[in-house]
Amino acid sequence: MAKTILIVDDNKDLCQAVRLILEVEGYRAFDFQKGAEALEYVQKEPAHAVLLDLDLGEGSAEGMKLLDRIKKIDPHIPIIVLTGEASVKMAVEAMKMGAFDYVTKPFDNDEVLVLVRKAVDEYEKSRQIEILRARTLSIKFPSVVGSGTAIRNVLEMTDRIAPTELTVVIHGESGSGKEVFARRIHAKSLRKDGPFVSVDCGTLQETLVESELFGYEKGAFTGADRRKLGQFEIASGGTLFLDEIGNLPLSVQAKLLRALQERKIHHLGGHKETDIDIRVIAASNVSLEEMIKAGKFREDLYHRLNQFKLDVPPLRKRTEDIPELGEFFLKNANDEMKKSVDGFSEDALKTMRNYSWPGNIREFKNAVYRAVLLAETTIEPVHLQITLTRDKYVEKSIQDSEAGRGISLKKASRHAAGILEKQLIEQTLEKCGGNKSLAAxxxxxxxKALYNKLKKFKLINK
Incomplete structure (x- = not known):
């Protein structure tokens, strides 16, 4: 796309001559005879360089004010000062205020072109620095822990899709590790040297979603006191991960679809198109197909995103990985807390395998870290502090019911009641400091009834 150069000089003939030179070289040039007109343009549209006559028929002081105001709107715009022989001293002062360089009148065409090329290069470098500063550079790509069949199948599909440019929809329950797989796709893609930018659509205020994704110009809305890049630009050359994409308002979904189709975006409050070069990975913990039926998600956007779908299994469906996951988080927790807890007891591992982990890997990690904090040598069930509201038997009963298979309601109810009963006894004993009379x-x-239940639930030593 052609670079935009502004020429600000009260001499219209000179402006048109310079404009012609620049356009022949492939630049997009605009000329202004009044500073206010140039300022108005800069407030609304980006420019790559400005050729500025300090005098403008109003004295050099006005030109210096204009230079200052332009730099405040966009400090990255290089300003080349046009000056007469008698005003070189003022041009030097302008450079102290941030002007890129100066050229004296009458000037050589080639001299102006060389300065403009340098100025545009400077602008591009400055913009890249701005993008880099906005990026999260300390990105870590966590390992996918586990060797069970369920997780191996997902890893195989992840590694197969990674080298392509296809957009991906990752579906999985909250906390199941969707972002970990998105990062793995990026790390194994041709874009691995570019940024990985993660946006949690569920945490964005509806009024700020558009400006966060697409950026905005100064004055686009109340409080927009400067130009800001959007996440699409920050992710340029890399991967944009849109987590919980189902939370996007329908109006923003339409603009997202257009951006993906045209590979261009507009800043909020701006008119200039910006090319984007990104790969998009979207994730959701709810069925986007069901959201389409409910009229909450655009079907055309779904088909544009869903060039490949990856389903991440919940932890309760990969319980064979629990010992390995436990050791992984145990080592990390020991390192971070400067402790030396040596492992999990068999009872602790059994407890972890029998728990349904509704919060998935996120909840599992928190439980292990909490246990490491509380344990001295070996982690026991009490250190995990998890609530067995749904164990494997109850989970299976629910799944059988959902699948239309027969279940024993009496047996399932009795089993669930036993879990709750055991839980309440443990909590009450803990609050009573082990005093069984007070707990009863x-x-x-x-x-006597309490003792019988303690024996039944193998809590006799509590």
Whole structure:
């Protein structure tokens, strides 16, 4: 796309001559005889360089004010000062205020072209620095831990899709590790040396979604006191990960679709198109197909995104990976907390395997870190502090019911009641400091009944 050069001089003939030279060289040039007109343009549209006559028929002081105001709007714009022989001293002062360079009148055409090329290069470098500063450079690509069949199948599909440019939709429950797989796709793609930019669409305020994704110009809305790049630009050359994409308003979904189709975006409050070069990976913890049926997600956007779909299994469907995951987070927790907890007891591992982990890997990690903090040598079930509201039997009963298979309601209810009963006894004993008489009183049962239940649930030593 042609670079935009502004010429600001009260001499219209000179402006048209310079404009012609620049256009022959492939630049997009605009000339202004008044500073206010040039300032208005800069406030609305980006420019790659400005040729500025300090005098403008109003004295050099006005030109210096204009230079200052342009630099405040966009500090990256290089300004080349046009000056007469008698005003070189003022040009030097302008450079101290941030002007890129100066050229004296009458000037040689080639001299102007050389300065403009240098100025445009400077602008591009400055913009790249701005993008780099906005990026999260300390990106880590966490390993996918586990060797079970379920996770191996997902890894195989991940590594197969990574080298392509296809957009991907990752579906999985909250906390199941969707971003980990998105990062793996990026790390194994041809864009691995570019940025990986993650946007949690679920945390963005509806009024700010568009400006966050596409950027905005100064004055685009109340509080927009400077130009800001959007996440599409920050991710240029790399991967943009849109987590919980189902939370995007329909109006923004339409603009996202247009951006993906045209590979161009507009800043909020701007008119200039900006080319984008990104790969998009989207993720959702709800069925986008169901959202389409409910009228909450655009079908055309879904088909544009869903060139490949990756399903990440919940932790309860990959329980064979729990020992390996436990050791992974145990080592990390020991390192971070400067502890030396040596491992998990068999009872702790059994507890972890029997728990349904509704919060998935995120909840599992938190439980292990909490256990490392509480344990001295070996992690026991009490250190995990997890609530067994749904164990494997209850989970299977629910799954059988959902699949239309027969279940024993009496047996499932009795089993679930036993889990809750055990849980309440453990919590009450803990609150009573192990005093069984006080615990029985609070549970509104007699001491003998409590002892029987302690024996039943193997809590006799508590």
């Amino acid at each position: 009183k609070r549970l509104k049962i007699d001491r």
